Amino acid sequence: MQQVVKVAKIGKRGDSSNPNDYIFHSSYNTFKIIRENTVTVTLAASTNNQTFQVSHGLGFIPLPAAFAKESTVAQVFLPNTVNVNLWGAGLGWTSTGVKFNYIATDATYISFNFDNSSASAKTVSIRYFLLEQVN
């Protein structure tokens, strides 16, 4: 019989076959944060498609997650969106001028791509997480 380590949620039985009833179950992989770090980049003014690379040195392609914050704006935004600055029901949202286009990984690098449509350079800090192997 295979040995199992499992911790049930409050109110759930330890003999449940439903993985959703567990905090932890050794038959189901947990996403391990293999690497997390913060990098700070400077976005040139009025420039789109700016890419910044960081070497992760893992030797495989990791699953990434990233969150960005402009130094002068007290909020965090994600890839594939702008840093929403203003909103109006009839106007929709407008941004600070900064858009986090994407995060991408290969076996060596993490790449962060931004647009900065504002007339000022922007300092952006990016917290990234590398979780498990993609391929």
Next chain:
Amino acid sequence: MGSFNGQVAAGNDDGYGLLDGSGSWQGTLNTILLGKSGGALVSMFRFQNVTIAPGVTILTAKLTLYFSGGGSNNITCKIYGLAEDNASDFSSDPRSRTKTTANVNWSFTEPGGINYEFDTADFTSVLQEIVNRGGWASGNALAIRIEDNGSTFAHDANSYEVSTVHAAKLVVTYSGSSPSSSVSPSSSLSPSPSASIPSETPVLKVAKRGKNALESHDPRDFIFHSGYGTLKYYTKQLISISFDANTGDISATGNYTHGLGYYPFCEVFVSVNGGNYEYCPFFGSGASVAYSATFIITTTQIKVYGEISGVSTDVWTFDFLVFVYKNNLQLS
């Protein structure tokens, strides 16, 4: 939590000279001067085989120096590191090498005595900058640089040449991914530092089927490994927003107050008008209208936004499923 303890291990791994680069580098003397003597001084210490993995969070960092000599003067310095992925030794004059941006102030009053053990100020930010370097790897060497910052005298610290036992030490604690040399049986509940392989930190790990928990150091081979963080699930919330495009509204917003006081790791999925849940930020379109959803995170709230563009007279509903994790993004 992990720790690293190292010590200067070679004659070319410590020394001092005048901060302005004049004169000779003093790498073979029996003493390392800190402070000012004939001019402001710079002192350096190199540590080999620093087994701190990249990406860890440095908690504490200090040098332990061994002072010899008397005096009661104040010595005022700044502590930097060398901004290098793998610091080479000081067989060539190292004074012009690039230093870290991070630095800390360190002031002390000269203690008297022989081989008097004395700690520097904590320079966590300096260590963090070094291990955050893209080329940093566990086992590389790093160097610490101490510059005079207004002293009127100098104080003597032991060099490697005078005493290998009382050469400068580097003492670091950190959290996060750590190179593990511990041994633990598969599927074990108890942290079990091995008696046969020295380990600095007990490790709890559960190997995947077919993988060897005793030998593997690859995080991909484990179901769980206490040397690597996990996402700590906190709560799931549903935020539903809607607007009537027939009245001219094109957007709506909503929020969830998490109240954590920091920026938490979040994942959000959105369903538009009862459709499939998509990973947010999300963009979609129909025959005559495009729709999009996004969110931002503050230290107290998750704010969601949905909007359309194009021709529509419908009521639009965006259902956001927000997952919040108690993982602090540590952004400021």
